[in-house]
Amino acid sequence: MPERRFEHREDLENAGLSGPDDVTLHYLWQIVDEGVLGASRHVALGNELLLHILNSVPDRGEALLRARLAAGFISRTRGQDTPVIGNSLALLLAGLDEVPAHEQADVLRQRIGNWTKAAAARKQALVSSAVRHLSGAKGIMAFDYSSTVAAIILALANARSDLVVVVPESRTIAGGARYLEEFLPAGLPVRFIPDAAIEHGLAWCDTVLLGVETLRADGSFLNTIGSRMIARLARDQGVEVYGCTDLLKLDTRSYEGHRPAPTVRSYDHPLLDGLKIKGLELADTRAPELEVIPAHLITGLLTEHGMVPPQAIWVLGKETFMGSKN
Numbered sequence: 523m524p525e526r527r528f529e530h531r532e533d534l535e536n537a538g539l540s541g542p543d544d545v546t547l548h549y550l551w552q553i554v555d556e557g558v559l560g561a562s563r564h565v566a567l568g569n570e571l572l573l574h575i576l577n578s579v580p581d582r583g584e585a586l587l588r589a590r591l592a593a594g595f596i597s598r599t600r601g602q603d604t605p606v607i608g609n610s611l612a613l614l615l616a617g618l619d620e621v622p623a624h625e626q627a628d629v630l631r632q633r634i635g636n637w638t639k640a641a642a643a644r645k646q647a648l649v650s651s652a653v654r655h656l657s658g659a660k661g662i663m664a665f666d667y668s669s670t671v672a673a674i675i676l677a678l679a680n681a682r683s684d685l686v687v688v689v690p691e692s693r694t695i696a697g698g699a700r701y702l703e704e705f706l707p708a709g710l711p712v713r714f715i716p717d718a719a720i721e722h723g724l725a726w727c728d729t730v731l732l733g734v735e736t737l738r739a740d741g742s743f744l745n746t747i748g749s750r751m752i753a754r755l756a757r758d759q760g761v762e763v764y765g766c767t768d769l770l771k772l773d774t775r776s777y778e779g780h781r782p783a784p785t786v787r788s789y790d791h792p793l794l795d796g797l798k799i800k801g802l803e804l805a806d807t808r809a810p811e812l813e814v815i816p817a818h819l820i821t822g823l824l825t826e827h828g829m830v831p832p833q834a835i836w837v838l839g840k841e842t843f844m845g846s847k848n
Contacts, residue, residue: 526554530595537591539584545574546592553607554599559667559700561735562768565610566641568596569634572614582627589630590615602785604735606771610637644768644826645670652766652824653677661686661727663756665720666697666746668733670766672704674824675731679710688713688723692748693792694811717748721755730756732815734767734823738776739839741817741832743767744784747810753819762821769825772839784812 527550531541542550549571552558558567572589579585593611601608614633621629652674656662659678664671664687679685687705689712691698698714705712715723724730730752736744743765753763773780789807817832824830830838 526599527551529599530554530592533591533595534588537587539588539591542592543578545578546571549574550592550596553596556600556695559695559697560669560733561604561606561771562641562645563669564596564600564604564607566638568593568607568611569614569638571596572611573631573634576627576631582624586618586626586630604771605773605775606736606768609770613637641768644770645673647826648766648768648824649673649677651826651828652764653681655824655829656729656764657681659685659729661688661729663688663690663720663723663727663730663752663761664701665690665717665730665732665749665752666692666695667700668731668766670768671731671733672701674766676704676708676710679705679708686713686726687711688715688726690715690717690720690723690748690752692717692746694746694748694789696792697746720748720752721759724752724756724759724761727756727761730761730763731824732763732765734765734771735812737765737767737769737772737823737835738781738814739772739774739836740776741820741823741835742814743771743820743823744812744814747813750813750815750819753815757819763815763819764822764824764829765815765820766824769827769839769842772835772843774839774843777836777840781814784810784814787811 527547530550534541549567553564553567571592575589576585579588593615597608597611618626656678662675664675675687687710689698689701702712732745732749734743734745756763786808789809793807794802820832822829822831
């Protein structure tokens with residue numbers, strides 16, 4: 523399994539500080555090593571981590587320094603392909619140096635509290651709007667874990683006892699099992715199928731819901747590998763495809779053409795663990811973690827602003843983040 527969380531020790535050592543405590547390492551395992559899935563969840567966990575540091579380190583100056591270092595570490599690791607994570611942390615810390623030193627910790631705590639309330643309100647607006655838009659859906663496929671997608675499906679299932687839910691399991695980060703952890707305890711039956719049977723599973727569905735790691739100004743978005751294949755198969759079968767996202771996940775750098783290739787990672791753990799084959803070191807398991815789902819494959823984006831056609835993201839994003847309609 524990835525263990526990037528331990529790299530944070532070097533940041534602290536370079537600052538002349540002792541290593542992170544076990545609670546901090548657990549938070550970093552959940553976020554950086556993706557022990558818990560979902561970009562929105564990682565933003566919330568990042569906020570919780572900052573609060574833990576502020577409340578557990580007696581010296582205020584050291585606590586703030588540790589919080590800044592943790593935020594920077596998360597931004598350059600987990601946030602590399604997912605700007606919402608780094609963006610949210612940057613907004614929390616923005617202008618903090620202009621606040622009197624003895625007030626900075628309290629100001630940061632207040633910002634985190636306000637951020638959490640605002641995020642909850644945006645998510646509730648998104649879920650409510652999505653449920654209204656999808657009220658006629660009979661079967662939904664959810665590929666790879668997204669806390670937003672999970673909330674939408676659970677809300678739909680509460681209103682519709684006959685809803686069919688199909689979850690293909692991906693061997694990349696076992697995102698399907700995370701859906702089971704939420705759906706089954708809620709009493710929601712699930713058709714849990716291997717990802718090789720995606721085309722078969724689409725026959726039960728009229729809708730595909732995908733999480734969004736990063737939204738781009740042209741209406742395309744990034745999500746776990748396999749998402750583009752599902753979108754293509756779905757559109758060929760007349761199945762609607764929606765990305766589910768808070769508009770905060772919009773990468774405003776994409777207006778200027780910033781569209782980096784997704785990071786490549788090793789899949790040794792899911793593919794090679796348990797195999798006892800001579801020469802196994804010759805097997806190269808590297809592949810991207812994310813891929814781009816182009817706008818032409820997407821029916822719409824379910825946001826806190828309602829259902830938005832992909833081509834409308836350009837203007838909506840500028841209105842929201844840049845105060846411009848051009």
